[in-house]
Amino acid sequence: MEGYLEKLSRVFSDTRVQLAATAIAASAATASVMWGSRHARRTRRVRDLKHDALDMLEFDDFSTSSSHTLMQPPLEPVTKSTPVNLSPHEEALIREQLARHYAFLNEDGMQKVRDSFVIVVGAGGVGSWAALMLLRSGVQRIRLVDFDQVTLSSLNRHAAATRATVGIPKVDALRNSFTDIAPHARVEARVALFSAETAADLLGGNPDFVLDCIDNMETKIDLLDYCKKNDIRVISAMGAGMKSDPSRVQIADISDTFEDPMSRAVRRRLKARGIQNGVEVVYSVEKPGKVQLLSLADSQKDEPGDFSVLPDFRVRIVPVLGTMPALFGITMATHVLTELAGFPTEPLAIKGRHALYARVLRELGTRESKVPAAYGGMQLQMSTDDCSYMIEEIWRGKSAISGSTDKIALTRWRRDKPMSTSNCICLTKSEADKHDKLECAPEEYYSPEVIAYIESRLAEERHLSTMR
Structure with missing residues (x-):
């Protein structure tokens, strides 16, 4: 033991060891001071941010919990x-609040979002969530339009409804809630019923986008008709009631919708007014039928129209799973947000068409059987999943030439190249038949624009295939 202590004493008496120990101790002390300084700065910054945030809010003599029940003064x-x-302080707070969106959409995209003006017509389960997420995403000018009031049954799906807001207009409940999230935003609450007569007033002000969240058919058609004829960008929500499968919710042009009764009814009525396409919608391909409309009470059966809120409005109650209107609204808001920011998105027109993929695969096999063996004919190694991927992901469910979604088919792009996902195009059946008979290079038959589009898609697929 004495020998061990003697050796230890000699080690610590060494000048180099003493210097090393001193350096380690100094480094530890420096690190401690630096950490403490950073912690203090962070604490001060958080305190200052909270202080600035409180300064931005205009408090009255009422408690925070009761303030939501009060209507804000007219704007x-x-x-x-x-x-x-x-x-400058407010701008710093807002940029911190929207930091994740700035990282995603970049400076230019977020400036477009913040400079935009959006109108949401219908402030129920769908519209309230759409408006809420647009506000949270940076839209600073919003007009809310709805004639209805918050009821107890609104609490299962409305973004701002509470028991304290029951009985006040839905648009006021939303605007009051919005002041706690983005007090700088300019939000106009219009307690009004939309109609063809009020369209010019309610949709005025040069909006960048209108969100149709109306659940009355004729009123919805009037709004879409007005927007189309006045060149106003619009996206429309179809029925979220009686739906429960979130994986079936899609964005598509009204002309590409299927399986949804409300979409079909809207499509027919718009066609009667000369509008066949150009209206984006959020809808579900889930087949209805799992649940039914609630029955009328005995006292309502003789004259059901007498019990509607307004003439021509529905009387029977539609069963609604509260999450589905929220999903529709958030889907609408996401699409509008990316469109405003100039962020490239291409919603799939239709998905989940298993029978279609099987049919296209069979027809592709027939087409390939006619290709000379020297070019790899009769060696098709593809599945329905491959067909689904090519149709939906590469070609977005439509013809590469005409953009049509009717009777689509897959065929080889260049006959002298092996068949693969990067040498396969989506066309209509008639276009594919003509393409298969070409005796020249595609460049000699198709326009430069078509060639450029197809080659860019195939180049993207070649790039993506290296990652799979």
Whole structure:
């Protein structure tokens, strides 16, 4: 033991060891000071941010919990040109609040979002969530339009409904809630019933987008008709009631919808007004039938129209799973947000068409059987999953030449190249038949624009195939 202590004493008496120990101790002390300094700065920054946030809010003499039941004072009409004046402190807070969106959509995209003006017509289960997420995403000018009030049954699906807001207009409940999230935003609440007569007033102000969240058929058609004829971008929500499968919710042009009774009814009525396409919708391909409309009470059966909220409005109650309207609304808001920001998205027109994929695969096999063996004919190694991928992911469910979604088919792009996902195009059946008979290079038959589009898609597929 004494020998061990003697050796230890000699080690620590060494000048180099002493210097090393001193350096380690100094480094530890420096690190401790630096950590403490950073912690103090962080604490001060959080305190200052909270202080600035509180300064931005306009408190009254009522408690926070009761403030939501009060209607905010009327605001001036909000338009595209309504100014949003911010102090440097407020701007810093907002940029911190939207930091994740700035990272995603970049500076230019977020400026477009913040400069935009959006109108949401229908502030129920769908519209309330759409408006809420647009506000949270940075839209600073919003007009909310709805005639209805919050009821107890609204609480299962409305984004701002609470027991304290029962009985007040839905648009006021939303606007009151919005002041806690984005007090700088200019939100106009219009307690009004949309109609063809009020369209010019309620949709005025040069909006960048209108969100149709109306659940009355004729009113919905009037809104879509007005937007189309006045060149206003619009997206429309179809029925979220009686639906329960979130994987079936899609975005498509109204002309490409299927399986949804409300979409079919809207499509027919728009066609009667000369509108066949160009209206984006959020809808579900889930087949209805799992649940039924609630029955009328005995007292309502003789004259059901007497019990509707307004003339021509439905009387029977539609069963609604509260999550589905929220999903529809958030889907609408996401699409509008990316469109406003100029962020490239291409919603799939239709998905989940297993019978179609099987049919296309059979026809592709027949087409390949006619290709000379020297070019790899009769050696098709593809599955229905491959067909699904090519149709939906590469070609977005439509013809590469005409953009048609009717009777689509897959065929080889260049006859002298092996068949693969990067040498296969989606066309209509008649276009594919003509293409298969070409005796020249595609460049000699198709326009430069078509060639450029197809080659860009196939180049993207070649790039993606290296990652699979």
